[in-house]
Amino acid sequence: MFQKLTKSSGMTALALSVLAGAGAGTLQAETLTIATVNNADMIIMQELSPKWEKKTGNKLNWVILEENVLRQRVTTDIATNGGTYDIITIGAYEAPLWGKNNWLVSLDDFDSSYNYDDIFPTVRNGLTADGHLYAVPFYAESSFTFYRKDLFKAAGLTMPVNPTWTQIEEFAAKLHKPDQEQYGICLRGKAGWGDNMAVFGTMVNAFGGRWFDMNWKPELDSPEWLNALTFYTDIVQKYGAPGTPNNGHNENRAMFASGKCAIWVDATSAAGYIYNPKESSVADVTGFAAAPSEVSEKGNGWFWAWALSVPKSSKNEDVAKDFLAWATSEEYVNLVGEEKGWVAAPPGTRKSTYANSDYIKAAPFAKTVQKQILSADPANPSAKPVPYTGVQFVAIPEFQGIGTYVGQMVSASLAGTMSPSEVLKASQNYARQEMTRSGYIK
Amino acid sequence: MARQVTNRYRVLVTLAAWCVALTLSFPIIWTLLTSFKTEIEAIASPPKFFSFDWTIENYFIVQERSDYFHHFWNSVVIAIGSTLLALVIAIPAAWSMAFVPGRRTKDILMWMLSTKMMPAVGVLIPIYLLCKDFGLLDSRIALVTILMLMNLPIVIWMLFTYLKEIPGEILEAARMDGANLKNEILYVLVPMAVPGIASTLLLNVILSWNESFWTLNLTGANAAPLTAFIASYSSPEGLFYAKLSAASIMAIAPILILGWFSQKQLVRGLTFGAVK
Numbered sequence: 001m002f003q004k005l006t007k008s009s010g011m012t013a014l015a016l017s018v019l020a021g022a023g024a025g026t027l028q029a030e031t032l033t034i035a036t037v038n039n040a041d042m043i044i045m046q047e048l049s050p051k052w053e054k055k056t057g058n059k060l061n062w063v064i065l066e067e068n069v070l071r072q073r074v075t076t077d078i079a080t081n082g083g084t085y086d087i088i089t090i091g092a093y094e095a096p097l098w099g100k101n102n103w104l105v106s107l108d109d110f111d112s113s114y115n116y117d118d119i120f121p122t123v124r125n126g127l128t129a130d131g132h133l134y135a136v137p138f139y140a141e142s143s144f145t146f147y148r149k150d151l152f153k154a155a156g157l158t159m160p161v162n163p164t165w166t167q168i169e170e171f172a173a174k175l176h177k178p179d180q181e182q183y184g185i186c187l188r189g190k191a192g193w194g195d196n197m198a199v200f201g202t203m204v205n206a207f208g209g210r211w212f213d214m215n216w217k218p219e220l221d222s223p224e225w226l227n228a229l230t231f232y233t234d235i236v237q238k239y240g241a242p243g244t245p246n247n248g249h250n251e252n253r254a255m256f257a258s259g260k261c262a263i264w265v266d267a268t269s270a271a272g273y274i275y276n277p278k279e280s281s282v283a284d285v286t287g288f289a290a291a292p293s294e295v296s297e298k299g300n301g302w303f304w305a306w307a308l309s310v311p312k313s314s315k316n317e318d319v320a321k322d323f324l325a326w327a328t329s330e331e332y333v334n335l336v337g338e339e340k341g342w343v344a345a346p347p348g349t350r351k352s353t354y355a356n357s358d359y360i361k362a363a364p365f366a367k368t369v370q371k372q373i374l375s376a377d378p379a380n381p382s383a384k385p386v387p388y389t390g391v392q393f394v395a396i397p398e399f400q401g402i403g404t405y406v407g408q409m410v411s412a413s414l415a416g417t418m419s420p421s422e423v424l425k426a427s428q429n430y431a432r433q434e435m436t437r438s439g440y441i442k
Numbered sequence: 443m444a445r446q447v448t449n450r451y452r453v454l455v456t457l458a459a460w461c462v463a464l465t466l467s468f469p470i471i472w473t474l475l476t477s478f479k480t481e482i483e484a485i486a487s488p489p490k491f492f493s494f495d496w497t498i499e500n501y502f503i504v505q506e507r508s509d510y511f512h513h514f515w516n517s518v519v520i521a522i523g524s525t526l527l528a529l530v531i532a533i534p535a536a537w538s539m540a541f542v543p544g545r546r547t548k549d550i551l552m553w554m555l556s557t558k559m560m561p562a563v564g565v566l567i568p569i570y571l572l573c574k575d576f577g578l579l580d581s582r583i584a585l586v587t588i589l590m591l592m593n594l595p596i597v598i599w600m601l602f603t604y605l606k607e608i609p610g611e612i613l614e615a616a617r618m619d620g621a622n623l624k625n626e627i628l629y630v631l632v633p634m635a636v637p638g639i640a641s642t643l644l645l646n647v648i649l650s651w652n653e654s655f656w657t658l659n660l661t662g663a664n665a666a667p668l669t670a671f672i673a674s675y676s677s678p679e680g681l682f683y684a685k686l687s688a689a690s691i692m693a694i695a696p697i698l699i700l701g702w703f704s705q706k707q708l709v710r711g712l713t714f715g716a717v718k
Contacts, residue, residue, distance in 0.1 A: 033580075033662050033663050035662075037677065038674055038675060038676065038677040038682065039677055043507070046507070061662070061663030061664070062663065063662050063663050063666065063670075063674075064508075064674035065658075065670075065673055065674060066673055066674075066676035066677060067677070069658060069673055069676075072659075073658065073659060076566065076567070076570055076659065077570075077579075080567065080570055080571055080574060081574070082570065082574050082579055083574075083579070084579050084580055084662040085662065250485075250677075250681065251485075253681075254482075254485045254681065255487075257482075258482075258486075279481075279482070279681075
């Protein structure tokens with residue numbers, strides 16, 4: 001009996017100690033919690049942040065999550081004023097929307113050493129709402145064309161500085177040799193507003209289309225959209241890599257890096273990786289050209305920025321701002337260049353980065369990237385006037401749902417399970433229904 | 443002749459069992475192999491099974507970038523804490539349902555199970571707000587409580603099934619000998635139901651260990667368990683499969699080892715009362 005009693009009291013003690021241990025999870029003063037995504041630039045920031053901690057005496061707690069999990073997690077926290085995070089990583093889509101919702105602290109008051117004028121105007125405008133900057137850019141990207149110089153030379157082809165999609169298709173046709181595991185073109189096809197719709201959205205712009213007319217009526221059943229989707233489906237099915245309807249950025253990046261794609265149209269931020277011989281077998285034979293245009297040059301390359309922001313619910317607003325001013329400064333870019341190599345410097349945000357001879361020397365694609373980012377104009381993404389901002393997305397809360405649905409439909413077209421006209425009919429109906437429900441149209 | 447048929451049958455059954463076992467364990471084997479590859483080899487097409495340069499670099503990188511033991515301790519506290527709390531509530535509940543059932547006991551059991559049919563995301567915002575108002579966001583107390591509530595229907599159902607198998611006469615005999623309710627449960631019922639309680643405990647520790655919806659949505663830096671540790675290695679840009687695999691292996695290893703050593707208990711517990 002005594003043994004049993006001892007055992008049971010032992011179990012109770014264990015349970016109590018476990019539960020008591022459960023209480024020990026509270027924030028310390030001057031400790032910031034930062035939520036971010038897992039990509040190369042953010043990992044470098046995490047590695048270098050002890051320098052800021054040492055300088056200021058503050059501490060950073062890192063919460064690193066996959067992009068979609070982060071978006072859901074941060075949205076829940078910020079919408080309920082949860083106060084879990086002091087610093088959040090958000091994109092060019094969220095910054096103006098959340099700023100307008102009064103969820104974010106405005107970041108216009110950093111001291112003069114921050115040099116706001118050094119930030120590219122396109123990038124700054126993309127993170128501004130109602131005249132206030134709500135997020136400071138960590139890195140920015142557009143899209144452009146990667147191509148294999150060696151294959152082009154062997155086939156007697158020349159890539160123009162500003163190619164059109166029709167030219168890209170002609171080149172892809174000549175370089176498509178699936179029996180040798182060499183595919184004419186690699187494009188994203190995986191469904192999602194940030195996946196296939198990033199490429200297809202810019203393709204629609206290039207073909208002269210737009211998401212909505214000036215009265216917010218969807219135009220997905222317009223001839224421009226049909227031309228763009230017919231072209232996209234055609235080029236992927238004839239000269240694309242196998243499995244394109246399921247391929248996202250990573251799959252294409254891996255295929256291009258291992259020499260399986262003759263042409264790849266994707267994010268400029270991948271250039272540093274493709275140009276790194278440790279990670280890519282085509283580093284010395286890759287050339288770069290502008291994003292393809294067609295009937296229009298407007299909105300042919302997308303615009304995206306990962307930026308840092310402070311939620312209104314943060315209890316350490318001033319310290320958080322101090323970290324932001326450090327992590328997005330010219331000084332930080334130089335620190336990355338010196339410690340991690342200039343090719344790893346966060347691209348696309350500051351004029352000074354592109355005026356730095358060390359960076360230009362290490363990243364020969366820099367000028368093309370700069371030109372592409374500067375030419376992206378989120379306020380004028382299409383040949384026709386639009387009521388919205390955003391190149392490959394529309395900066396309204398309803399877009400996530402609409403973009404995801406249309407992305408799934410477009411992926412079905414690429415896979416051949418639906419025709420382009422069926423896809424656009426269904427997409428138009430869905431978009432009209434959502435816009436009516438949200439009160440944009442009657 | 444009869445002997446030959448038996449042997450052939452045995453070989454076929456063995457082969458079928460191996461095929462099923464390999465199919466079921468393939469994802470874990472593949473994750474393990476990938477964790478020893480470089481990032482480039484991890485996405486190689488056609489995939490490499492054994493002919494690659496084996497490396498343990500991923501494990502070092504993962505440990506360097508994240509505090510594994512911090513997440514591990516959170517997982518231990520949350521999984522064991524929620525399971526023990528659930529048992530404390532479920533044992534008396536299952537006892538009353540098994541030995542002194544009322545007219546509505548069956549309905550109550552079905553109703554409890556029906557709470558499992560609701561998608562968790564449906565109550566995310568109310569629970570999030572409750573946690574916020576009580577100052578329990580990013581705390582282990584919140585997770586222990588929520589996971590306990592989430593698993594309680596299963597714990598009660600499992601225990602109810604085991605206790606139903608114990609003849610009521612034994613408890614009656616204890617009562618005749620003068621045992622009160624507390625002693626009847628603690629010294630007669632519980633020792634007889636130890637195998638059932640043990641398998642319930644093990645299964646619930648595994649369920650709580652693997653739970654990823656609430657553990658991702660209610661934690662930040664302090665209370666994040668191993669599920670958050672794994673999630674931090676997934677990325678839409680860049681190569682991450684090898685490091686993600688290493689993180690996954692580190693996260694599932696403790697529970698896999700626990701499951702390996704207690705598999706007899708688990709199988710016995712899960713099949714208890716299934717065949718009569």
